[in-house]
Amino acid sequence: MQITLRHDPERTIAVPHAERSAAERTVWAREAAYAFAARNDVEEAVADRLSLALEDIASATGDDRRNLLIVGAEGRVLAPLTVFAAAEPLAEAEQAAFLWSPSALLPATTEVVESEQFGPGFTATLLERHGDHDFGFRRWLFVGRNATVGAILGPVAPYGLAFVEEIAAEVLRESALEGFVPTSDRTRVDQLDSAVVRVGEEWQL
Template structure:
């Protein structure tokens, strides 16, 4: 299945889908960081951390996924976005394993994302702690007939999520996947939202 994505070129760097040698990865990351910094008008000092992030993201290249690096304002925040195509419908346990994490330190924030081609996706935003480090991730699931699209943004420093998630969500909203037919499952979406709603979040306030 061919995945097409539209993205903001001054905030998003797509990573090559083909596997490159370590030397080719290093050369590509260096040039891509320099080009992005120049074209976005960012300070030259941001090129090095963007280059480091690109090299780290490239380690996850695979045939079943697309990788992008989201760059926050002035290059101060960077976060990988991985979009995976799974050629089967995930079981409820597989969905839960992807959407939640036992390293979460705060209640999950649920959201629904409406897209034209992938249908309505459920997302969870997690604040996590591992090995003494705090970070945030946001995960999406889009349900299809015989297939599933999953996406993960992060890890990113907790305060940085607000700077990168609008560009990740816009990229997902623009995505088209050949052969993918969205599966409407409002009952499952409602179940997922209900599973993480905290007491009081759904109260109606009369002002």
């Protein structure tokens, strides 16, 4: 199934999913980073960071996913966005495993969202600890009648999510998966949303 990500080239860099050698990835990442910097009047130091990030993302591409690097706050915040496709609806246990993380430090912030191409979906924002570092992540899930689309934004410094998450949300609103049949049934996304314990809901007043 073909994933098409529509994105703003002034705020994002698409990472080719074709397999490349390590040397080829290094050359591509540097060329793409400096081309982006030149188009957007970005400092050379930022271009170097872009190059390293792009090379890292390019090493983890595959046929079942598409990758973008989102650039926020004039290059001070960089965040990978990975969009996955599965040619079947995921079981509820698989949905939960994708959305939630055992590394989460706080309850998730969640929202029911809508996409013209993917129908109703669910998104969860989590603060997670990996090793000695804390990162922000945002995940999206759209379960159609015949397929599933999932997306992960991050890792990114927790404060940085505010600069990149709306860019990622816009990409998902405008993108498409060939052959994906959306559903109008919101039961499952409402179930996911109602299952979240939000900070303050159980406080004794």
